[in-house]
Amino acid sequence: MTTDDVDVGGLSASRLVEIYRTMLTVRLADERFMRGLSRGEFPGLYFPVHGMEAAAAGVIAALRPDDYYISTYRGLADVLAKGSSLPAVFGELLGRVTGMSRGKGGTMHLADPERGMMLTTGIVGSGTPIANGLGLAAQLLGNGRVTGVSFGDGATSIGALPEALNLAALWNLPVIFVCHNNLWGEHTPLAAYTRTARLAERATPFGIPGVTVDGTDVLEVYAAAARAADRARAGDGPTFLEVVAPRVLGHSFGDTGDYMDKAAVEQARANDPVPKFGEWLVAHGHLGRDELEAMRQQVTDEVEQALAVAVNSAGLPADELYTDVFAPGVDAPR
Amino acid sequence: MTTTEMAQTTQATRELTFAEAINDALDIALGADPTVLLLGEDIADPPGGVVRLTHGLSTKYGSHRVRATPISEQAIAGAAVGAALGGLRPVAEIMLMDFITLVMDQLVNHAAKHRYMSGGTSHLPLTVHTRIGHRRGAQHSSSYEAWFMHVPGIKVCVPATAADAKGLLLSCIFDDDPCLFLEPTPMVRSRRRSEVPTGDYRVPIGRAAVPRAGSDVSVITYGQQTPAALDAAAMLADEGISAEVVDLRSLVPLDHQTVLTSVAKTRRAVVTHTAARFAGPGAEISAMIHEELFGQLERPVRRVATASTPVPFAPSLAQIHSPDASAIAESIREVMA
Numbered sequence: 093m094t095t096d097d098v099d100v101g102g103l104s105a106s107r108l109v110e111i112y113r114t115m116l117t118v119r120l121a122d123e124r125f126m127r128g129l130s131r132g133e134f135p136g137l138y139f140p141v142h143g144m145e146a147a148a149a150g151v152i153a154a155l156r157p158d159d160y161y162i163s164t165y166r167g168l169a170d171v172l173a174k175g176s177s178l179p180a181v182f183g184e185l186l187g188r189v190t191g192m193s194r195g196k197g198g199t200m201h202l203a204d205p206e207r208g209m210m211l212t213t214g215i216v217g218s219g220t221p222i223a224n225g226l227g228l229a230a231q232l233l234g235n236g237r238v239t240g241v242s243f244g245d246g247a248t249s250i251g252a253l254p255e256a257l258n259l260a261a262l263w264n265l266p267v268i269f270v271c272h273n274n275l276w277g278e279h280t281p282l283a284a285y286t287r288t289a290r291l292a293e294r295a296t297p298f299g300i301p302g303v304t305v306d307g308t309d310v311l312e313v314y315a316a317a318a319r320a321a322d323r324a325r326a327g328d329g330p331t332f333l334e335v336v337a338p339r340v341l342g343h344s345f346g347d348t349g350d351y352m353d354k355a356a357v358e359q360a361r362a363n364d365p366v367p368k369f370g371e372w373l374v375a376h377g378h379l380g381r382d383e384l385e386a387m388r389q390q391v392t393d394e395v396e397q398a399l400a401v402a403v404n405s406a407g408l409p410a411d412e413l414y415t416d417v418f419a420p421g422v423d424a425p426r
Numbered sequence: 427m428t429t430t431e432m433a434q435t436t437q438a439t440r441e442l443t444f445a446e447a448i449n450d451a452l453d454i455a456l457g458a459d460p461t462v463l464l465l466g467e468d469i470a471d472p473p474g475g476v477v478r479l480t481h482g483l484s485t486k487y488g489s490h491r492v493r494a495t496p497i498s499e500q501a502i503a504g505a506a507v508g509a510a511l512g513g514l515r516p517v518a519e520i521m522l523m524d525f526i527t528l529v530m531d532q533l534v535n536h537a538a539k540h541r542y543m544s545g546g547t548s549h550l551p552l553t554v555h556t557r558i559g560h561r562r563g564a565q566h567s568s569s570y571e572a573w574f575m576h577v578p579g580i581k582v583c584v585p586a587t588a589a590d591a592k593g594l595l596l597s598c599i600f601d602d603d604p605c606l607f608l609e610p611t612p613m614v615r616s617r618r619r620s621e622v623p624t625g626d627y628r629v630p631i632g633r634a635a636v637p638r639a640g641s642d643v644s645v646i647t648y649g650q651q652t653p654a655a656l657d658a659a660a661m662l663a664d665e666g667i668s669a670e671v672v673d674l675r676s677l678v679p680l681d682h683q684t685v686l687t688s689v690a691k692t693r694r695a696v697v698t699h700t701a702a703r704f705a706g707p708g709a710e711i712s713a714m715i716h717e718e719l720f721g722q723l724e725r726p727v728r729r730v731a732t733a734s735t736p737v738p739f740a741p742s743l744a745q746i747h748s749p750d751a752s753a754i755a756e757s758i759r760e761v762m763a
Contacts (some may be wrong), residue, residue: 162508193547195545197545203548211540211543213535215531215535221534223502225504225512225514225516227508228512230512232461232463251500254502255500258496271677296732375435416544417579418679422679424578425678426577
């Protein structure tokens with residue numbers, strides 16, 4: 093870990109440990125949900141976030157609780173980092189009434205507006221123009237909120253992104269464009285869909301600084317995101333933050349990833365952001381080895397209990413089919 | 427406006443064109459609520475909109491609230507979605523409905539579905555207004571309102587008078603769900619003035635008007651075909667046919683009750699619109715009438731709508747592409763036969 097050289101931005105030991113706990117929660121929730129799917133405990137749809145723990149937790153740790161965030165269908169890490177509760181997240185993944193959107197959104201639409209998690213989109217790149225609107229609202233209302241929007245590297249190929257970048261720059265919007273570069277656009281490797289070597293360069297022609305960081309190094313991610321958030325809050329406009337964190341699993345649960353280069357995957361697995369940061373905390377005296385082990389057990393139990401709550405929750409009653417199409421009192425056409 | 431509503435309106439009126447009525451509505455909304463925000467290409471002064479719908483508003487309220495944008499429809503619609511999510515009431519102008527194709531993702535996947543997908547934990551009070559029926563060939567003239575009738579979660583309004591343009595637009599802006607407000611271009615371009623209530627005048631969304639009462643046949647219409655239907659009804663009065671005209675004013679929600687009450691009375695119906703006939707709004711309305719009133723109808727419902735072709739440029743074809751008052755009258759005679 094190169095984090096010895098990184099300015100940890102005055103993060104206290106307890107904040108550092110809290111960030112690690114978030115990463116660990118994401119890891120264990122991701123693993124446990126896929127294990128449940130594999131074992132047939134429940135049916136479901138899922139996009140793994142293994143390897144994205146630092147990319148998500150590092151960025152969101154640099155934001156305030158009331159800042160806005162928009163994520164994607166691969167949104168578990170962002171949503172947990174933004175503070176959503178495990179039972180509500182699992183409830184939503186399983187389509188139960190205990191879900192954060194009463195199960196009506198599902199895997200690809202994890203919204204938790206009370207925590208600033210405004211939406212996650214199933215449409216590649218579509219969150220970026222929406223982030224501008226949140227930024228515009230913050231700018232006009234003068235509430236000092238920053239908006240982060242994450243999207244995969246694949247989204248750099250779709251028109252919504254350059255349209256959004258241009259407008260964000262033009263209007264100096266307090267938005268951080270967080271490109272989670274996992275080196276794959278669905279089943280196509282980066283080199284097969286673009287000649288751009290460093291995706292952050294895409295921001296430069298729009299007059300937006302483009303920064304690339306190692307997405308397996310949470311403190312490097314945090315430091316870059318903190319600079320971007322400061323810039324945005326000071327009224328200096330948007331930043332494009334490319335966070336490189338290689339994908340080690342398939343695109344979605346059930347995709348074996350057999351088309352991925354095995355050596356590259358092994359290399360990425362060896363550079364796992366979660367144990368890397370855990371070991372760093374131990375080495376720097378922020379966490380004892382026994383505390384690390386105890387935390388793992390504690391989070392494992394929390395995940396298990398939260399999942400049990402979700403699994404044992406009811407589905408939606410039939411009379412909710414037509415609710416929430418429009419505001420209460422307005423009937424949807426039938 | 428029905429006579430009942432007119433009687434209930436104690437407000438003063440003044441004479442405005444259709445475009446001035448829209449400008450008046452936007453002016454009132456901006457003045458009444460600091461969270462109202464206008465977005466769109468060329469909407470700031472000068473020129474204050476390509477057809478001057480927003481003329482004077484950026485000067486009055488500032489270019490931070492009346493924002494001219496790049497030619498970037500996805501960015502405009504996305505900003506409207508996000509701004510609504512962030513507590514504003516954005517009003518986005520998309521110049522023509524043909525360009526709505528460029529914002530379908532934001533409107534269909536995000537605006538319309540958000541309340542449902544979020545289980546009602548958040549909603550999007552946004553308005554998109556755009557023009558239909560602009561005789562400028564295939565890519566600048568289309569009326570695609572049927573597409574949005576098919577998308578759950580977005581309201582669709584089409585005014586036919588200056589007063590309704592103002593009243594419906596204000597209702598859209600202050601509605602808590604996404605609203606699509608469609609402006610028939612011949613009306614936007616018309617210099618004809620009519621009485622429009624002053625102040626914060628609202629026409630409820632989902633309530634049809636009956637601008638002409640009749641007993642023999644119901645003509646169900648909206649937007650640009652409303653004056654054509656009224657002309658047809660006037661022509662037929664001389665022939666002893668009493669046609670009632672129902673101006674829907676909004677397609678979603680659709681005022682089933684007014685339509686069914688009218689047709690239950692007349693037992694004959696013609697539906698007319700400027701959207702294409704095949705799978706157009708008239709198909710839904712006709713199906714609804716047949717489902718509810720099958721045994722009471724004297725004749726099957728007729729649909730009089732534009733040809734299901736791209737809008738032709740050639741004036742000789744453009745003329746026959748869209749049915750005029752005579753074509754509506756001819757269909758009425760057929761259901762009366």
